[in-house]
Amino acid sequence: MKFGFWAPVFGGWLRNVPDEGMEASWEYMSRLVRRSEKIGYDLTLIAELNLNDIKGVSEPAMDAWSTAAALAAVTERIELMVAVRPNFHQPALFAKQAANIDQIARGRLALNVVSSWWRDEAQQYGLAFDEHDDRYGRTREWLQVVDGLWSQPVFNHRGPRYVLTDAICAPKPVARPRPMIYAGGESEAAKSMIAECCDAYVMHGDEPAVIAEKIADMRARRERIGKPPMRYGMAAYAIVRDSAAEAQREVERITTLNPDAPGFANFDQWLSGTQLERELKRHEYSVSNRGLRPKLIGTPEYIRERVAEFENAGLDLLLLQLSPQAEEMERFAAQVIGNWRE
Numbered sequence: 072m073k074f075g076f077w078a079p080v081f082g083g084w085l086r087n088v089p090d091e092g093m094e095a096s097w098e099y100m101s102r103l104v105r106r107s108e109k110i111g112y113d114l115t116l117i118a119e120l121n122l123n124d125i126k127g128v129s130e131p132a133m134d135a136w137s138t139a140a141a142l143a144a145v146t147e148r149i150e151l152m153v154a155v156r157p158n159f160h161q162p163a164l165f166a167k168q169a170a171n172i173d174q175i176a177r178g179r180l181a182l183n184v185v186s187s188w189w190r191d192e193a194q195q196y197g198l199a200f201d202e203h204d205d206r207y208g209r210t211r212e213w214l215q216v217v218d219g220l221w222s223q224p225v226f227n228h229r230g231p232r233y234v235l236t237d238a239i240c241a242p243k244p245v246a247r248p249r250p251m252i253y254a255g256g257e258s259e260a261a262k263s264m265i266a267e268c269c270d271a272y273v274m275h276g277d278e279p280a281v282i283a284e285k286i287a288d289m290r291a292r293r294e295r296i297g298k299p300p301m302r303y304g305m306a307a308y309a310i311v312r313d314s315a316a317e318a319q320r321e322v323e324r325i326t327t328l329n330p331d332a333p334g335f336a337n338f339d340q341w342l343s344g345t346q347l348e349r350e351l352k353r354h355e356y357s358v359s360n361r362g363l364r365p366k367l368i369g370t371p372e373y374i375r376e377r378v379a380e381f382e383n384a385g386l387d388l389l390l391l392q393l394s395p396q397a398e399e400m401e402r403f404a405a406q407v408i409g410n411w412r413e
Contacts, residue, residue, distance in 0.1 A: 072378060073388045074408050075114030075152065075304070076400060078104060080133040081125040084308070084392040085325050087357045092395040095123075095131040097141065103397055104142050108149040110404040111412070116183060116390050117142075119154035122192045125359065136168065143176035152181040152253060157213035158199045158206075159187070163238055166220040170244045178245035183273065184254040186210045186261065207260040214252070214268045221249050253304065266292035271302035273390065275361040283384035290385075304388035305381065308362030311371055311402050318369045325394070326357045362392050371406035378411065 077084065078100060083091035093099060104115055119135035122128040139153040151172075155165065173180035186206035187193060193200035201209050212230045219226040220240035228235045244250050254265045255273040265272055272289050274282060286303050293301060312318040355361060365381070367374050367389075378389065393399035 072382045072386070072411065073113040074111065074391065074403075075116060075150075075388055076107065076112055076391045076393065076396070077306075078115045078117045078138070079396050080118050080135065080138065081120075081123050082131065083125060083394055083396075084359060084362070085357060085394055086125055086359075087327055088325060088394070089126070093397065095133050097133070097138070099397075100133065100138060101142065101145055103400070104149065105146060106397070107400060108146055110401065111408040112149060112400070112404065114150040114152055114181075114388065114390075115142075117151065117153045119156055119159075119185065120189070120192065121159075121196060122189070124189070136172070139180070140172045140175060143172050143179065146176075146179075148179075150179050150181055150251075151176055152183050152251075154183040154185050156185050156187045157210050158193065158201060159196075160213075162213045162216035162233060163220060163235055163240070166217045166240050169217075169250070170221065170240060170242060173244035173246055173250055174242055176245075178250075180244065180246065181251040181253060184210055184214065184252060184269065186254075186256065207256070207258075207264040210254075211264050211268055218249060251302070253302075262289065262292065265289070266298065267296060269301070271304060271388075273304040273306070273388075276305055276307045276363065276365040277361060278364065278366075279380040279384040282381060282386055286385040302387045303385055304390055305365065305386055306360035306362055306390045306392070307365040307367050308358045308392045309367040309374065309399070309403055309407075310369075310393075311374060311399070311406055313370065315369045315373070322363070322368060326363070358392070360392070367391075371410065374407050375411055378407070 079093045080095060082095035083093055085091055107115065117135045117139050120132055123130040123132040135153050139151050142151055169180060187200065190200050209232055212232050216228050216233050216235060219228060220238060221243055226235060226238045251271060252269045253271040253273050254269045256262060256265060266289060274285055282305060289301060310318045310321050312321065355363065367377055393403060
């Protein structure tokens, strides 16, 4: 199992807790990520939204790609998994930018391709917003362009959305055959695109049995089209405490529903614009990405057992959210990761 974490580009992960003591700033981010690779974390996911989905749209949200470039220069080992939304990036220019960041990182860049869900944000920024299945059509073509520029000396493309003539992208990324491409989604359009075009499948948090079913489905899709095995990751919110009762008190603190919280309206819009396999309970808005469903909540011994269940289900990567992040990442590393790898 590899252990990753969400970089706190929004200044936290809890919609019901206004101040988590982890500001959206370069100083906090750089200190956190540099420390993470010293205490055993393998990867950080840098989310991309121009508006703050967690704390409210008027609050700061760090830019993903300039942050990634800066982190590439000040870190040595950690994989930088950076979210990218195709409708926000012209693919040829993006391929050039990302290849350069991978050069700075010496092959540690990875993409998390996200087919955008937030209509209001796109409209505020004057950008195209595709309806559900059209998002994945755009993503598929966008990836064809990026991959072609990364793999071919001179690349030509003529499609419904993008046209390139004798395009050159040099230098290429260091990573071979290309930087790892992660993506997530639960609709048929999403899973078909991911199986055909990506290298890794990332999922919202859930029980081990549910994750095992999703992995089995994606493995079968890959086998049918003759593609090699994928990597599988899952989001999860972790609470490590000395007793189960203490951990449960923390759950109660962070999930007390506040419909007046700034992020609630954004959550409601996202819920209406997605096609989910299972009902997403409205009270779960307090922690994003269904982070409480994996139940990584309790004593270190219990959480290590739970991680083993997910590994047995076929999971390769945990993408953790914690709060306050610096303190809780230290605790998780010392009490879970350290013992896991002994």
